[in-house]
Structures are given as structure tokens and as C-alpha cells.
Amino acid sequence: MEKNKVIQVEGLTKNFGDFTAVNAITFDVKKGEIFGFLGANGAGKTTAMKMLIGISNPSSGKANVAGFDVQTEAEEIKKNIGYMSQKFALYDDLTVKENITFFGGIYGLSRKKIKEKSTLLIEELGLEKVANSLVGSLPLGWKQKISFSVSLIHDPKIVFLDEPTGGVDPITRRQFWELIYKAAHQGTTVFVTTHYMDEAEYCDRVSIMVNGKIEALDTPKKLKEQFNAEDMNDVFLKLARG
């Protein structure tokens, strides 16, 4: 593996029966990069991501994540990545603190470390007042931020975000992206799927998936030049129309 590439994918394929959800995709992601993984619904984004985080077996092809092979070393990968799903999965009937403690616990953090982390996290997000409230009583935007911070609790090398901004307002989305920048700035690689094209502009590089294949991969600027488009939305439409 090249030194500064934290994800290397070569010919990764997933078949469900006759249907090819992911068709021989090849790409790499550099350390500290914000990598946007774009595509329409059903293009195969989530399936590809599930293979990278070790909960779905590839049909063929190779992938190396954080220095480990997805086929043979999935358990090692799990220790080195964070994951946030589109459902912002936290436990509604647990308080903010209890959620943090629980997720810190399953990543094997020491009690002292968990305490440190949760104080820091609550301070950073300005959650002092609601630290002991049930998560279920908080607005969606807050849940989303907490969920993101929780996915970073064990200082993973890479964090995978699966449509992290679904259903929240533009202001909260903006704030959320500030959190992402901060994490990237601290050296965490961010792998994010989205179908908001304005968000694609925030990424260092983006790949666009159409029907299971990666049809374009470059910086937003170069993609716009290449497709002679005004914005990413335009790029996406041109690609999707074929």
C-alpha cells in the first residue's frame, strides 16, 4: 500500500444474483482527504460502502482499508474506522452522556478516556444543558452532530458517513460540514456519500457513481471544467443523462 493512501479499491464488485449492484469500481482515497462518494439513489453507493466497512462480502475484486484487507481482516478494519449511518443511530431512550459512554465502551475505551472524551465532546458541541436529557427529546440536527462525534470517539483513521445530512435544514447542514472540516483538519480521512450536489463542492475529490460504475472522479473544479458545467449539479445531470 502506498504510504498516504488509506483506501485502495481495485475492481470491487458485488452481485446480488443476476443484478450487479457494484460493478468493478477502482479508486483510492488519500490520508486526510474529504472524499465525496456521489450517486443517485440505487446507484450502489451504500452497497460499496458496506463492503469497505466490513459488513458485506465483495463478490470479487480487492479493497484495502486503513491498511487491512476487507476480505480477510474485517475485524482489524472495524477497530480503525468510524461509521455514521443515514439514521443517525443513537439510542433515543438513553441520555446524551449514556450514549457516549456506551459507544466509547464498545470500542474498548477506558473509563477515564470515555470521561475525558465525553466532557470534550459535550463542550465542543455546546450540549452542557442537555447532557443528561434523553436523546429522543433532541432535535434532528443535534442528534446528527452527536452521532458524528460519537463515530469519532475512538479516534479512527477513517470515518464513513452514509448520507449524513438527510432531512436536516441548510443551516444545520452547513454547521455539520464545519465539523467534518475540523475532523479532516485533525488528520481523519472522511469518506462521505451524499446526493446533495452543493455538498459535493465541499469535498476535496468526488467520485460519481452511475448504475454501479464510477463514471467520474476528480476535484470538483476539474470535473466542472471537464464537463463544461457551472456547478456540480450540472455535472451530475450531464453524467446521469449519459
Added chain:
Amino acid sequence: MKRFIGFIKKEFYHIFRDRRSLFILFGMPIAQILLFGFAITNEINNVDIAILDHSKDATTKEIINKISASKYFSINQFIEKEKDIEIVFKKGKVKAVLNFEKDFSKNLIKENNANIQVITDATDPNTANTISNYVNAILQNYLKEQNKGVVQAYKIIPQTHMVYNPELKSVYMFVPGVMTIILMLVSAMMTSISITKEKELGTMEILLVSPLKPFQVIIGKVFPYIFLSIINAIIIIVLSIFIFKMPVQGSLILLGLESILFIITALALGILISTISATQQTAMMISLMGLMLPVILLSGFIFPITSMPLPLQVISNIIPAKWFIIIIKGIMLKGVGLEFIWKETLILLGMTVFFIGLSVKKYKIRLE
């Protein structure tokens, strides 16, 4: 280990913060055992009867006194005419009428034969049957007392003994059944719901992406319910001993161990259900329809298995509850040890291993 404790703690938060599940866990067992114990009963007590006495002599009076002295019957009224019989039945309160023939005493002495008609209201066949049996028993008893010392030629007197439950208390039958239902419900339904809940919320995905192994997740989810089910079993046994005077003839330790085995069987079933259902509602429906009904209908809890048609008898063999009921009845009522119930125990054990094996196979370690 530390991860495991954290996981269990979280599980208890879920349980104790959800009033509904708390009620199912602890309210229902107590309510059910009290309901079954007090309200639903096959015994008869103070049944209202009417007397139509055509002879009104010493013998009939004695018999009537005997009947009214028993705790099973209370005499509601005396009627005078045959056609009143139907009237009292139609009013509904009286469940049986005793009709003594004319010259009852005289016939008995002269011809050694006197007739009494027992008419019962068979709109409820079980009660009617029980009433006529009880009346018969009281009459036999009376005759025996009268004939003391008299040697009769050629007479067969059956000496019936009801062993293990001489008073035919229905509580003895319901307690094992209710215990089985509750352990099945709490263990299988609650675990399957709590596992599918994580699937529905998406937290299962997060747990599977974490370094926790899938079997650790499942054990973490199931463990609290083992603990709560054991507490439930203890509550039921204590209630039945102290409130319903249910005996425990055999070893309490054996009873406890067998209960734990059955709890694990039910938990394995719960895990299996959670692997095939995507939502909490599906899990609940499958648990209720697929587990509760067979437990109630086919386990021999209410309807005796030997009087079922053959296909149902065969099916009843695959119901874990059937074997558990045999086991606890054996221990509680007959006081048997493992030497008499090892076969049933082995069957339960086999089923448990089978269910666990099947759910491990079904459980998709890597979510598709």
C-alpha cells in the same frame, strides 16, 4: 468483559425506561397467575341447586341435609311440581335439580331400590358433568354409611384415589401452565422484539461495524432477559406456594435448573424469530401466533394431549412447552427426580441446541 458490562447496562436502561415492557415483564406474570388461580377454575363451589321432594320422609331429609352441608352445593329453593323444573332452569341461577321419587324411604327399605333423578343444566357441559359426579359421590357416601356392618353378597365397591392432587384443585394444573406461558412470552417475545428494535433503529448496523462480534451483541441482548426470566420464575413459584398452597414435592434446585433450561430454549426461539423478522411488529406477531397459541392449545396445559386427534398429538411433540409442563408437574406434584424426567430434559436440551444452531446459521454476520 468491560464492553459486555457496558452493553448489559445499556440493555437495562432500555428495559427500565420503557413502561410497557416493564409491565409485560412483571405486571403480566402476576396478573396472569392470580387470574388463572382465582377466576378460572374447573372446581365447583356453592352451586345453587333446587330440590323437588315428592316423598318428604326421613331418608330424603337426611340426604338433602348432607348435600346442603357440603361446600359444593347450596340449596336455592324447594319446588313442588315437575313443571317448575324448567322454570328454575330458565331463570338461570339453579344449575341442578334433585328429584326424589314418591315413597323414597319405603321403596328403599322394601325393594332395596329407590330412585332419585339428577337433572343438570348442560349449557355448560363441564360443570354439569362435575355436578352430577359430585352428587353421585355424596349419595354413594350416604349409602355406605347406612350399610355399615351389613354384609352384602356380590358387590363391587371401587375405591378411587386421586393421587398427587386429591382435592382436584385446578390451581395445580394452571400453575405449571401459566409459568410455561409466561417464561415463553417474556423470554422469546421480549428478546425478539429487543433485537429487531435495534435493526429497525439502525443501531444494529452500528454495532456490527464496531469491533463487537455478532455473537457478543446477541449474548449482550439476551443476558438481561435470562436474569429477568429467572426472577419471574421465582415470583411465580413463590406466589403459587404461598397464595395457592401449591406443593413442591421434589427438589427446588432441580425445578430451578429445569426452568433455566426452558428459559434458554425460549430465548433461542426468540433469537431465531429476530433473525427472520425485520420489524418489531413482525417479531411480536410471530411470537404471539407462533408461540403463544401452540403453548396454550397444544401443550397439554388446558386440553389433554391424549384426547387430541392423532395429527395434533404428533405436532404437540415439537412444542417445547409440552415437555416443560411434564417436567414441572413431575417435580412439583409427584416429587420425581431427574431419573424420571431425564428423557424430557434431554428433548428440551436437544431442541435448544437445534434452535441455537439454526439461528447462528440464519444470523447474517455480514448484513446483506
